[in-house]
Amino acid sequence: xxxxxxxxxxxxxxxxxxxxxxxxxxxxxxxxxxxxxxxxxxxxxxxxxxxxxxxxxxxxxxxxxxxxxxxxxxxxxxxxxxxxxxxxxxxxxxxxxxxxxxxxxxxxxxxxxxxxxxxxxxxxxxxxxxxxxxxxxxxxxxxxxxxxxxxxxxxxxxxxxxxxxxxxxxxxxxxxxxxxxxxxxxxxxxxxxxxxxxxxxxxxxxxxxxxxxxxxxxxxxxxxxxxxxxxxxxxxxxxxxxxxxxxxxxxxxxxxxxxxxxxxxxxxxxxxxxxxxxxxxxxxxxxxxxxxxxxxxxxxxxxxxxxxxxxxxxxxxxxxxxxxxxxxxxxxxxxxxxxxxxxxxxxxxxxxxxxxxxxxxxxxxxxxxxxxxxxxxxxxxxxx
Amino acid sequence: xxxxxxxxxxxxxxxxxxxxxxxxxxxxxxxxxxxxxxxxxxxxxxxxxxxxxxxxxxxxxxxxxxxxxxxxxxxxxxxxxxxxxxxxxxxxxxxxxxxxxxxxxxxxxxxxxxxxxxxxxxxxxxxxxx
Ligand SMILES: [Zn+2]
Numbered sequence: 001x002x003x004x005x006x007x008x009x010x011x012x013x014x015x016x017x018x019x020x021x022x023x024x025x026x027x028x029x030x031x032x033x034x035x036x037x038x039x040x041x042x043x044x045x046x047x048x049x050x051x052x053x054x055x056x057x058x059x060x061x062x063x064x065x066x067x068x069x070x071x072x073x074x075x076x077x078x079x080x081x082x083x084x085x086x087x088x089x090x091x092x093x094x095x096x097x098x099x100x101x102x103x104x105x106x107x108x109x110x111x112x113x114x115x116x117x118x119x120x121x122x123x124x125x126x127x128x129x130x131x132x133x134x135x136x137x138x139x140x141x142x143x144x145x146x147x148x149x150x151x152x153x154x155x156x157x158x159x160x161x162x163x164x165x166x167x168x169x170x171x172x173x174x175x176x177x178x179x180x181x182x183x184x185x186x187x188x189x190x191x192x193x194x195x196x197x198x199x200x201x202x203x204x205x206x207x208x209x210x211x212x213x214x215x216x217x218x219x220x221x222x223x224x225x226x227x228x229x230x231x232x233x234x235x236x237x238x239x240x241x242x243x244x245x246x247x248x249x250x251x252x253x254x255x256x257x258x259x260x261x262x263x264x265x266x267x268x269x270x271x272x273x274x275x276x277x278x279x280x281x282x283x284x285x286x287x288x289x290x291x292x293x294x295x296x297x298x299x300x301x302x303x304x305x306x307x308x309x310x311x312x313x314x315x316x317x318x319x320x321x322x323x324x325x326x327x328x329x330x331x332x333x334x335x336x337x338x339x340x341x342x343x344x345x346x347x348x349x350x351x352x353x354x355x356x357x358x359x360x361x362x363x364x365x366x367x368x369x370x371x372x373x374x375x376x377x378x379x380x381x382x383x384x
Numbered sequence: 385x386x387x388x389x390x391x392x393x394x395x396x397x398x399x400x401x402x403x404x405x406x407x408x409x410x411x412x413x414x415x416x417x418x419x420x421x422x423x424x425x426x427x428x429x430x431x432x433x434x435x436x437x438x439x440x441x442x443x444x445x446x447x448x449x450x451x452x453x454x455x456x457x458x459x460x461x462x463x464x465x466x467x468x469x470x471x472x473x474x475x476x477x478x479x480x481x482x483x484x485x486x487x488x489x490x491x492x493x494x495x496x497x498x499x500x501x502x503x504x505x506x507x508x509x510x511x512x513x514x
Contacts, residue, residue: 119450126449132394133415136508137473137496138445138452139460146443147462154441154485199444199480243421247462247470252441 001098004234005224006381008037008217009343014331015181017211022056022112023068026213030069030108033215038227043102045069045076048089048109049335054124056115065108075102082128083284085109086214086338087368087377091237094379097218104223109339110213121209125334128371130245142206142285144246144372146198149287152253153200156302158290160200164191165308166286167204167328173315174325176355181210181331205286210331214340225384230350236271236380238264246372253302257376258295258367265365269380273297276380277361278348279319280341282369283326289313292367293321296378315356323348323356338368338377349383391506398508399493401435403469404428412469436514437465439487444480451497463489463511477512488514 010032017025026047034042047065052058062076081088086109093107113121126135129144152158168188174180191204224231240260243249249256266273273296281296283289290304298319299307307313313321324330324344327337345364347353361383368377396402397415404416408425414433419426442461445452452458459475461483475483476494489511498505 122447122449134472135449136398136506137460137510138448138455138458139472140445140447140449142447143443143445143460147441147460150443150485151441195446196444197447199446201443245472247472248421252462 002100003221004094004097004218005221006216006232006234006342006346007219007224007227007229008033008039009346010036010215011179011340011343012213013179014210014212014333016114018114020211022052022058022110023064025112025211026065026108026110027068029213030106030215033106033217037217038229039104039217041104042071042074042106043104044096045071045074045106045108046089046093046096047076047078048080048085048087048338049078050080050082050085050111051124051127052112054127055121056112081375082370083282083332083334084338084368084370084375084377085335086340087366087379088239088338090216090338090342090379091239091377093218094234094237097220103219105218106215107218107339108213108215109336111333111335112211113209113333114211118209128374133245140198142201143198145285145287146201147246148252148291148372149200152287152291155253156305158305160192161188162290162305162309163200163205163286164188166283166289167191169308169314170283170322170326170328173323173356174329177325177330180325180329181208182329183325201285201287207284207327207332210333212331212333212336212340214336214343216339216342216346231384232346232349233382233384234379235382236265236267236269236378238262238268238378239376240264241375242373244371244374253291255291255295255369255373255376257373258292258369258378261376261378262296262367265378265380269382271363271380276363276365277320278323278345278358278364279321279367280324280344280364281321281326281367282337283322283328284332284369286328288369289321289326292369296367315358320358323353323358338366341366341368342379342381345381349381391504401433401491401509403431403433405431412467414469414471433469433471433491434466436488436490437463437471439463439475439483439485439489439511440470441485442475442483451499455497459483461511473510475511482513490514
């Protein structure tokens with residue numbers, strides 16, 4: 001296997017982008033990454049997108065996006081793994097470069113979610129659960145995560161306030177990210193007073209509906225060094241799956257697929273979790289971040305709530321989690337999220353993260369998750 | 385509206401709680417599967433789920449999908465049945481105040497939701513306090 005580097009990143013402002021179509025959002029972002037890398041050639045592209053079919057009534061993105069990027073006849077692939085589609089695209093691009101099959105690969109992620117009503121978006125997102133045995137009974141994604149929260153609170157004594165502190169921390173970080181959908185601070189009281197979605201989760205425990213894209217350019221590390229660019233390598237990639245239905249899990253307060261993907265990625269990188277300087281993780285709901293910090297081994301099982309309360313995961317804490325603002329404040333265009341996490345880590349490792357810069361960051365980790373943890377991808381990045 | 389066959393083929397599970405029991409290790413698969421997730425065996429015999437169980441976790445849904453708009457707020461939960469199978473369903477016939485982990489429930493056959501004025505009525509199982 002060849003060493004793989006990221007030589008270009010692209011992301012534009014996320015939000016409810018009513019004036020922009022999926023193809024425009026994607027191409028704007030991909031061009032930023034191509035210009036940042038300073039390459040005029042692409043050997044291949046891989047795009048993560050969860051459900052353009054349900055969100056905009058369009059499939060065959062491989063043709064659409066390569067066409068509008070002006071890159072036909074470049075080989076293009078679209079990958080889907082619910083909310084971890086972006087992370088899966090990154091892994092497929094990584095494999096393609098590492099294997100020697102392609103040299104310069106564009107990895108993108110995109111989702112256009114506001115062309116449909118809130119109800120239709122809830123339905124589209126719900127397809128990441130077991131439609132026949134969860135969706136049929138009226139379950140929603142907030143409801144599934146709410147049941148994980150209830151199980152975690154019952155087993156470990158995690159408090160309602162600790163859940164809110166995850167949202168408060170991520171909005172604090174997001175207020176320093178000009179590309180975030182909601183770049184402002186919120187309080188614990190605001191979370192607790194916001195509308196209940198599925199007890200105990202309020203609307204401010206949930207990541208929003210977002211339009212957005214993100215892109216990175218990968219190439220062999222040897223080629224990157226010759227370009228005299230800041231070189232950030234992908235040194236670990238881990239991927240694992242779990243049952244589609246939450247009810248089939250042995251422990252509903254534990255994310256086994258994230259645990260396994262994290263172990264694989266760290267083993268490939270030859271790193272320990274304590275050696276990582278910052279983490280971009282999949283806080284689709286506040287309880288998710290708490291469970292992810294446990295599954296990755298940042299804290300012991302059951303200690304995720306305490307960790308956020310004690311500031312361990314704050315920007316200036318021992319383990320900064322979601323310096324970008326996370327899915328909560330930055331937004332969650334589902335197929336783009338996994339790639340945007342990589343964009344943030346590269347910015348941090350290049351020292352280009354401005355006000356939210358983690359000082360002296362050399363190693364970063366991304367964790368991207370589909371459904372209730374039915375799929376997880378973890379990547380480790382290191383600056384040369 | 386889903387194609388009738390999409391509804392019809394799940395009827396043995398939704399109306400009669402039919403499951404598959406692994407002939408090798410005894411794992412009960414609901415819905416039935418072709419491969420046992422526990423031992424890899426591919427042979428199952430038909431069995432019926434236990435009709436009572438214990439709530440492991442629950443929530444009250446206040447923002448529902450559109451088919452369930454007329455029912456919100458409503459409670460849902462995951463119960464471990466007395467045969468060890470875990471099942472997700474609505475919890476009905478009780479105030480939200482009585483919901484708790486460890487609560488005993490039994491399975492009843494009920495209407496799940498209906499579509500439009502002249503639409504299909506969807507049936508299945510729900511939990512009620514035991
Ligand atoms: Zn078996």
